Amino acid sequence: MVSDSITNASIHAAPNNNNAARDVGKKKRARSAKLKQCKLDVRREQWLSQGAVKNKDCKAEQNGVVEERKDRNNHRPFGNLGMRPGGGENDGSIHHHHHHDSDLDSNSPNSLTSSVLGSNYSETNFTGSSSSSSSSGGCCSGNITEDDEGGGDDGCLDDWEAVADALAANEKPKNPCLESPPEHDPIAQSGSPQETTIGSDGPSFGVENSKPQCARTIPKASGNGLAWRPDDAFRPQSLPNLAKQVSLPNSNRKHYGCGGVPWAYSGVVSAPSSCPICYEDLDFTDTSFLPCLCGFRLCLFCHKRILEEDSRCPGCRKPYEHEPVEAEASVHGGSLTFRLPRSCSLITRS
């Protein structure tokens, strides 16, 4: 699963693949839209009934606020499909739950915030579109900007997200606090969504979520449903970022590779931040790149150069088993791939 996710990311990086993925994503989205709709309706009802009480509780949680932000942004782009680059579909899948929720709730209750968010959104979109064309460069910047926005926008709170959190809280009181544990979840989860992603991208995930929710009607869904658990777990930080990343094809790769947005951040800091060969900073692609089983990491450039020379891992001096391209392909295979995300998460955590 993980491997698939990774490959997906890589695929997205490549422009050609991107297009294909985009097409698939659009179809899926259309389908998912209906599902979302029903999910949204359910949510809305819930919100109307419970929202008043829950909102207060949830507002206290900073995380919720930030995420709300993100959701807003997401939902916006959603409206403007044309604006969104194809690469974003994957993100969309994960975010879909939120999107739905946010859309439902946000529509009526907070028009003001939406306007504010709109500005944010436009901004993000900009970066997204540009980055999408360029493909890989923009991811990092996207994340950073997202955070900044989240921090700055704290002032205006959206209730709908809070409500959603509260609902989740019923079953999982600690949702907001789960930031650290989520690392594991996101990886595992990212794997599944990603798998679907290649074939069905975002929608598949959304479909799963929406079905259970519609049937069960709500509050339980958050706790029980596959859909909600992941969200709740890393909703605080990861969700927002992903949402924004929707427009960025590469961003997908990063997040999945690293198992989530927050990790992506930390990854820069805690993981070997620079290539031991050239001492250049490792970007997210490099960070999620594990060419040798010994765990020795290096940047893709150096890896390529080494392959052209003696083709031995600098860490263990064993010959690289695969060519660089094959290595990524081998990711499909599974064993090697699996290691990537996990090791990544470990490093980041430490």
Add this chain to the structure above:
Amino acid sequence: MQASRARLFKEYKEVQREKVADPDIQLVCDDSNIFKWTALIKGPSETPFEGGVFQLAFAVPEQYPLQPPQVRFLTKIFHPNVHFKTGEICLDILKNAWSPAWTLQSVCRAIIALMAHPEPDSPLNCDSGNLLRSGDLRGYYSMARMYTKLAAMPKKG
């Protein structure tokens, strides 16, 4: 080439930062050529080289770090794995066991380790190697010590 230059700059900064950390190694870059380095290493304790300061010359190839730097002793040293005249060093990590993950600093450490643990079976200095292989530790020690005092220690008076 550009990569090697960039990396050497980084190593230079690293060295400046770690100067205090490793008192046994002093690594300096040539003022005008970043591919030329000089290192001063202290002979490891409990060896005939103790108390000596040995100068190493690094010639870094443009393919560095994919290719190992060429290192040789500028200071005369009596050691089975160091050519007595040229100062050439027989050390696997400077040849086929080189890894781009090594740095000039780590090469210095490896050479210090080599000084403490000679490999008489692959000698560049046959006299030295033969002394060790024949089990004449005392002969080896005294010879190495003599050359250390002659070449690597400040002259007294």
